[in-house]
Amino acid sequence: MQKKLIKINPSDNVAVALVNLVAGEVIQFEGAAITIESDVKMKHKIAMTPFEIGDKIIMYGVLVGKASAPIAKGGVLTTANVLHESAKVTAKTESIGWTVPNVDKWKNRTFQGYHREDGQVGTENVWLFFPLVFCENRNIEILKDIFEKELMKPKENDYQLLLRSLVNSENGSAETAGKSAEDNLFKNIEVKFITHQGGCGGIRQDSHSLAKLLAGYVNNPNVAGATVLSLGCQNLQIQIFKDALNAINPNSKKPVLIYDQQSIGTIEAMLSSVVKDTFAAIKEANKLERTPAPLSKLKIGLECGGSDGFSGISANPTLGVTSDLLAALGGTTILSEFPELCGVEQELVNRCVEDQDGKRFLELMQWYEKTVIDAGSGFDMNPSPGNIKDGLITDAMKSAGAAKKGGTSPIVGVYDYGEYINKPGFTLLCTPGNDVECTTAMVGSGANMVLFTTGLGTPTGNPIAPVVKISSNTPLAEKMPDIIDIDTGGIITGEKSIDEMADEMLEFIINVASGTIKTKAAILNQNDFIPWKRGVSL
Structure with missing residues (x-):
């Protein structure tokens, strides 16, 4: 029987509905009975404890909001009773260790790529x-x-x-x-x-x-x-x-x-x-013809768009494990979308190998947030109507799930928009959260493929790099098979583990990089390109 609720981190005080719930339903969860206060759509969040005004909302183990109205235990979190709130970060507080995954079965694998004179290898020509x-x-x-x-x-x-x-x-x-x-x-x-x-x-x-x-x-x-x-x-x-x-x-x-x-x-x-x-x-x-290349020559952009309440539970963590595997193999992965890292800055700063990278990350985040505020908005306005409808009701909540794409490996470099990435390992790149602007930027920084998770569906592609579309839930994959390449919905139903999906993901990446599988975005000839315009017009 499929579970009805999931708590992502032991310290969380909210749980995610894995199925639609009805008012009055009693669910046995973590050794206690939870009475559902009102009808709840799957992907939305349930209070595991009563909240008073101002109480902190914890999810993924981090602060993602505060109660703006009383919420009963078993009550659903909405934009009417929760406001965006994130932890303030000023500096690195500790160095986070990393358990390197076992990559024995991958270390001798290759892909068929196009070798350039400068040592880079393309997945396309x-x-x-x-x-x-x-x-x-x-x-x-x-x-x-x-x-x-x-x-x-x-x-x-x-x-x-x-x-x-x-x-x-x-x-x-x-x-x-x-x-x-x-x-x-x-x-x-x-x-x-x-x-x-x-x-x-x-x-x-x-x-x-x-x-x-x-x-x-x-x-x-x-x-x-x-x-x-x-x-x-x-x-x-x-x-x-x-x-x-x-x-x-x-x-x-x-x-x-x-x-x-x-x-x-x-x-x-x-x-x-x-x-x-x-x-x-x-x-x-x-x-020039394709010849074998080690997986260390892969440079993978990590992106999400049209996210839903399951993205941070299924598709994004799958990318995180895949990113860790590639980092262990000497490849390069890129996490961007800086407005969608609001609330998880402390973990990311602590993962930076070099202190100056942690400092630069915070400086870029602070600069970005100031420009947004100066324009009369704020990071709290980041969740789209589609995000909110499907359970992502604060920017910090969305960010905590989006950051899961970056796995747990050390951060070896922090780059500003337009800077080219030549360093192997897991990196951060300052870009907007906008799907096409972000994908455009990662490819401009050297990504020879982009992994793109979605819970609602989006056709985004790129003129020169394959964009692999990964659904967070099976209904989406079944409804939009023309744009979805991989379905991670089995994680939600309990049919597959995240590690199993990551293995499938890496196998799929090798086939796409070798030209034996064409992505759905490529089949649709979806060649999106939007530069980030930071300034004003004169």
């Missing part, structure tokens, strides 16, 4: 097109139409005819135009396209931040090379982008083709050059 400024978005869209449709389907226009002639010349036949994706001339490479609304019009700092992000995408191991369009007069000058790329990897030998429209002249002249030059570069990049 992508030729990337993007603009330095939004003024070039139209030309990127033209190139997208040309390259995607000519290599996969017939499409008539002057540039397409140019590319078709090159394809026909390469293949030695006039019958190759309009090949299907399965018959694509290029077997080992994909073409992907990014557009954005930045590069000019905002403060100069925004352009420098965007330059670092785009440079991170070029340096990402999943990218073989890039075609970059510039108008010429924008804030994000070509040299700023080159400087950002050089700062990340001064010895990079990746081909980066840059075109400046105002220097070249007509769109026709520019796009003709782009098509010819890029075709030749893609043909060269297509020569």
